[in-house]
Amino acid sequence: MHAAVITFPGSNCDRDLAVAFAAAGARVTRVWHKDTDLPEGVDVVGIPGGFSFGDYLRCGAIAANSPICRAVVAHAKRGGYVLGICNGFQVLTETRLLPGALMRNAGLKFICRSVDLTVATTQSDFTALYQQGQSLRVPVAHHDGNYTAGPDLVAQLRDEDRIAFTYGAPVNGSVADIAGVLSENRRVLGMMPHPERASDESHGSTDGRQIFAALTGALTAA
């Protein structure tokens, strides 16, 4: 499996994401935001956490309109896989590859701690190695993770089984405690928590590792 990890000015989890993909057996290419094309043969694009473009205007908004993001949108529309974590999730909602929006945390504070996550679906190549309802311990670190969607969209996400993860207890005001959502074709996942920071023994939790292992397994077999 070939993964591309994008770096924007202000990304700060790009290396960690590359390490997590590589540890799962992926070949990883690092890609700069000004590049206009993804490397040949990329299976999955990782959009990392951080504060792309200083979070100016809105979190993820300027990154979503960068040259490389046009290539990422084209990749997703061809059926390619994309994993957006934290700021990466914000970028994915700004590109409209994922529905809804991420607003300022309800408590207005930056939240940086480990939280309990519940696996809400195993029906995706990201979550296939988990058990339905499994509880995971994964860190969050964000100021704008308050997932906002109208009642119709929440109902649609539920009906289509596209809520990937929920928080075990309220964290940031997200509607229905949604922590991660899938695209309609289930190949684009955005999530606020950081699985790449829970993928090595030294992190204190390895609960995030199976996302990378599941992807590598699915895409290498294919």
Added chain:
Amino acid sequence: MKARVHVMLKNGVLDPQGEAVRHALGTLGFDGVKGVRQGKVIELDLDEADAETARAQVTRMCETLLANTVIESYSVEIG
């Protein structure tokens, strides 16, 4: 030509920052503030001299970048 864009959260979208400002005003003794909504003003200086063309340009800018129309509404003032 100058343009001014106002971006606000849509009605019905809870504004946690506006709510915090409202609470702070109450603490300072400014009673009777029933609601506060916080938005942004973006000023643009354009080459375009025709008002209607400028309005169309800025509207495209709003739809593409300046506002997230999932949660925000915008209005454009020209001149």
